Amino acid sequence: MSQGPGDQGPGERNLRIRTATDADLPHIVRLDEQAFPTDPYPFFVVRQLLTAFPDFLLLVEDDEDLRGYVFSTPPRAAESWVLSLGIVPDLRGHGLGRKLMVETLMKLRAEGARTVRLSVEPRNTPAITLYEDLGFVPDPDGPCPDYFGPGEDRLLMTLAL
Ligand SMILES: CC(C)(COP(=O)(O)OP(=O)(O)OC[C@H]1O[C@@H](n2cnc3c(N)ncnc32)[C@H](O)[C@@H]1OP(=O)(O)O)[C@@H](O)C(=O)NCCC(=O)NCCS
Structure with missing residues (x-):
């Protein structure tokens, strides 16, 4: 996967999307800590997701x-x-999140998914805007209170593939 020369941001040259391998584990943990500094997944959760669903963990590099x-x-x-x-953080806003999501949705459809769901922090405007742009529809009842524990409301969104 690559971009045209006119729309390359810093570090975006020769972008590739691939599935993860065991060797990626420490790097995925680091990425997760950068993306969610206050509440990253515990190491063992990343380990178990990678072990159980390696084909469903896509990376962009x-x-x-x-x-x-x-x-x-x-x-x-x-x-x-x-x-x-x-x-x-320093490569946000250059289309990488959209590329990863588009690739993931194509894979999920090929694997037989016809509905894709997710939860998102209700004030996370960048993520919600991206998901809505991809066709995800927010739960009409609004955010689900305490979805991830006290005070941790989440908006559920659904996409019909
Ligand atoms: C949410 C996140 C993954 C988006 O990734 P990204 O690579 O920055 O997003 P993209 O550059 O691909 O942008 C895709 C679309 O998202 C929306 N978007 C991205 N950043 C936005 C911002 N700051 N404000 C509003 N909308 C934004 C836009 O619709 C954008 O489309 P456009 O470029 O045509 O306007 C990234 O901000 C991130 O890693 N955030 C921290 C972790 C997180 O919150 N993850 C989601 C948890 S559910």
């Missing part, structure tokens, strides 16, 4: 380093979840 990741789940009864999406 350039010639220098990994730049972002997305976790999703294999479809069950034609429904998948996007569990987490993160792009390194």
